[in-house]
Amino acid sequence: MLAIKNVHETVGGEVGALFEGGDVQLDELEREEILDILQTSGYILFRSSDVDMPRFTAMVERVSSRISLDPARNFHSNVAxxxxxxxxxxxxxxxxxxxxFWPDLAWFYCERAATSGSQTTVCDGEQVWAALGDTAREMFTRHDIVYSRRVSEQQWKDYVYHSREGKLPRADITLDHLRALMNDTSTATIDPLDGGAICYRFRTPAARTGRFSGRVAFANSILGPSYNYEVPVITLDSGEPIPAEIMAEITQVTGVLTSEVTWKNGDLLLIDNTRVMHGRRAIVDTRRTIYNALSYV
Known part of the structure; x- marks a missing residue:
């Protein structure tokens, strides 16, 4: 039996699981064993000196059925x-x-940890949903949220190119190839713009059933960044903005329920991307080097 610890103790019980030291070698972990842990733990931190880029890549490929990506970032392996x-x-x-194009899993590998600050933040959407007031919960039960955003031609074609493992020449990529990669065509539209750019409109619940836990979690990108991209327009499905008092409540509740992962060299963090939101404190040590992979099960 593998030794498992809670990474953080926060309101609501277990949030994350920790494999530490000699608990286990990455190569020994079975795919179904990892996914079973995610049924109860929102994320898993593997803290072991045997983690490197080849092992990180191999683990992502072993657990995943399909690799996703951020087209604005550079690749450093088949997945990272x-x-x-x-x-x-x-x-x-x-x-x-x-x-x-919302993946099930978010993976992180720390090649070089910061000497101070620069922590990754994690917030369990199940706890957030339980802590929100009745008004917020009722509103998000009645209304989905809608994101609208312009994406450049190079970015969306890069996404298709890498998603198809480079087997389709960029010159042959069309919007039909992009639409074929959407998780659910009934919740999104993609329209062409001048210059080859697109505008997508994506409707999704603010609180959704987690892929692994089967429980409702307030997991979304309402508070999220837009680095390398145009800022999306975010509204309710009625077209109205999310009320300022609700946004203030979300900020307050998530602030209380957010924990930090202080990185060590060789750490591997696996997050249930359908349940746990993550972010980052300000980078203090710019030598910090972390790689990311996104995937579906």
Whole structure:
């Protein structure tokens, strides 16, 4: 039996699981064992000296059925992209959670930890949903949220190119190839703009049933960043903005329920991207080097 610890103790019980030291070698972990842990834990931190880029890549590929990506980042392996979002704090969000290309899992590998600050933040959407007041919960039960955003031709074609493992020449990529990658065509539209750019409109619940836990979690990108992209327009499905008092409540509740992951060299963090939002404190040590991968099960 593998030794598992809670990473953080916060309101509501277990949030994360920790494999530490000699608990386990990454190569020994079975896919179903990892996914079973995510049924109860929103994220898993593997703290072991045997983690490196080849093992990180191999683990992502072993657990995942399909790799996703951020087209604005550079690749450093078949799956890994360097996290490069400036030095300012990054708000809580789900990776690609403001788009119809929302992956199940978000992976992070720390090659070089910061000497101070620069922590990754995590916030369990199940706890947030339980802590929100009746007015907010009723509003988000009645209304989905809608993200609208312009994306450049190079960015959306890069997304298709890498999603198809480079097997389709960029010159042959069309909007039909992009639409084929959407998680659910009934919740999103993609329209062409001048110059080859597109505008997508994506409708999704603010609180949704987690992919692994089966419980409702307030997991979205309402508070999230727009580094490398145009800022999306975020509204309720009625077209109205989210009321300022509700946004203030979300900020207050998530602030109380947010924990920090203080990185060590060789750490591997796996997040249930359908339940747990994450962000980042301000970068203090710019030598910090972390890689990210996104995937579906």
């Amino acid at each position: 992209q360097k996290v490069d979002a400036g030095t300012d704090p990054v708000g809580l969000h789900c990776e690609n959670g403001n788009s119809p």
